[in-house]
Amino acid sequence: MKPIVTGVLGYGFSGSIFHCPFIHAHENFKLKTVVQRHGDTAKQDYSYINLVRDYQEFLEDEEIELVVITTPSHLHFDHAKQALEKNKHVLVEKPYTATYEEAVELNRIADEKGLFISAYHNRRYDGDFLTLSELKKQGAFEKIYEVSMVWDFNYPVQKEKWREQGYEGANFVFDLGAHFIDQAIQLFGEPKDLYSITKKVREGSNVNDWFEVLFDYGDYVARIKHSSAAIIEEPRYTIQTPNGTYQFNKMGEQEAQLIQGVRPLDPNYGDNALYDFHKLDGTMEKRHIIKGNYLMYYTQMASAIRTGENAEITKEDVAKVIKYLEKIQNK
DSSP states (O other): OOOEEEEEEOOSHIIIIIIHHHHHHOTTEEEEEEEOSSOOHHHHHOTTSEEESOHHHHHTOTTOOEEEEOSOGGGHHHHHHHHHHTTOEEEEOSSOOSSHHHHHHHHHHHHHHTOOEEEOOGGGGSHHHHHHHHHHHTTTTSSOSEEEEEEEOBOOOOTTSGGGTTOTTOSHHHHHHHHHHHHHHHHHOSOSEEEEEEEOOSTTOSSOOEEEEEEEOSSOEEEEEEESBOSSOOOSEEEEETTEEEEEOSOOSHHHHHHHTOOTTSTTOSOOOEEEEEOTTSOEEEEEOOOOOTHHHHHHHHHHHHHOOOOSSOHHHHHHHHHHHHHHHHO
8 A cells, every 4th residue: 555645733742642653653654744833843753754834835735645633623624624625635633623513514525525534533442442342242232231431530720721711612521522422322322312511620610621421322321421620530431231340440551651652563552451340249350451552543544545435433423423512512
């Protein structure tokens, strides 16, 4: 497969941690250009790239086939639309857009031009979610009593950060809820109904930083919850079934490894945690999760771009997530 010439818009946390290391490592991609408004850390990390300051200059490069957008969430629609209009394939950091209307518009343009576009729901390639998906295939979730999906942490108010300014679609509900809503739909389908509460719990917060969403599936409920003021985290996933309870206690290791400087091709990179299976007799068994690697996202995207077939994470999938996030935010 001919490598896909790729440019990255933005070199903050997402661009430097979740995208450039994988583009650099993957044989089906060639990292050519990074747009970094200030500083030259991208050039320090990847000496061979072009470093530019201006997005319009970047878009004029006809060799660039794929644009990866890692700018603040409220800018995603405008930046993605400009790239599509320049006939570039587009990968948008989640959340895809600030509104469902914007998501539909991006999908329409991509369809008209025959271009790939999707959002970076990389958490589908966390080891815990890969394990849950495999358990589902094996029939472990044929009957469910209850599901809990939680992403808690303690994050003091930082009003200078764009996510805390109150921009449309730029908040913890859209940022973190996007992953779990995508995962819930993939595992259990679309709910019959939903109920949600969002709150500002940190003193001085401008944005909703606590939320709880209930997806009603009729026979059971899936609970999706986040707190930015949690000293002690709840277990990340708990699934109660007639055959026992599956509990995953912590988020996978990939993000922490990347922050520490471990890179995707390192043999030690990837999830290597254990999860708990609580049996009906009261005993508990520790089991290994499947080893995840976000390179898997880039592999499926390369195939979609080069073959024209649907990606594993389609533009319809990511628009649907925005539809639910909009409902939750507006309740």
